[in-house]
Amino acid sequence: MIVTLLSDLGTKDGAAATARAYLTQHLPGVTFVDLTHSITGLSQRRAAYVLANAYPSFPKGTIHLSMVFPFAGTAPAMVATQVSGHTFIAPDNGLLPTALGADKTNDIRLLYKYQKPYSFKRWLADATQAIQQFSESGSLPQNIIIPKTLPPCPAPSITPSGIDCFILYSDHYGNVILNISKDEFTQATTGKEFNIRFVKTSNINHISTHYSEVENNTPLCRFNSMGLLEIAVNHGSAIELLGLKQEDYPHLRNMTVHISTQ
Helix, strand or coil: CEEEEEECCCCCCCHHHHHHHHHHHHCCCCEEEEEECCCCCCCHHHHHHHHHHHHHHCCCCCEEEEECCCCCCCCCEEEEEEECCEEEEEECCCHHHHHHCHHHCCCEEEEEECCCCCCHHHHHHHHHHHHHHHHHHCCCCCCEECCCCCCCCCCCEEECCEEEEEEEEECCCCCEEEEEEHHHHHHHHCCCCEEECCCCCCCECCECCCHHHCCCCCEEEEECCCCEEEEEECCCCHHHHCCCCHHHHHHHCCCEEEEEEC
């Protein structure tokens, strides 16, 4: 059995390693795969993007354990659901509906509720027990709940002269993912040329398929595996191109990227 791990525990100290050691000790024979422990800024939306992008690569039967912001809100809880042969266990903080889509999370089950004082060690023990019970029975509890949800992600603003996009996510390489899908982009630019302007480097005016289609240190845009528009720099960082740093991520959602069309 494979269990993926997603958390905001970080990698600068031993918190993630301690959690993984606990799970390894109490779930012998399980193969653990770390998606990331570097979710920052209490960002369920960023965690949802990582989970949505990663889980289809794993075989059916995989359990995905998300440990991001486990005690969110006034009535924290642990929930679970099954989608396309995968099982997801996470806090009830909007992560699962955002990652999987509301149409796929109408069957979320309540595992545990929590009251103060909160303890992550207790949460981890409950997650371990939930994984053990599922591996034995293959089914989830019957108590269906209405999960908490996050505010909808703002849609791109499309006008006759251009598109204003919000930054959804930036990855380890400094690539920037925007909140516009391939279908939306195609509809807005059909019969038009587009241009993404930068102050200190060349503009982007065509869609690439591979990073290597442009010279080193040259910006490009492409549609990623989730069908979202991504700005990147071959052997460089789009984050730096925008005058930002990776640690600025909590503020990126307030930024827009303008795509001119004509």
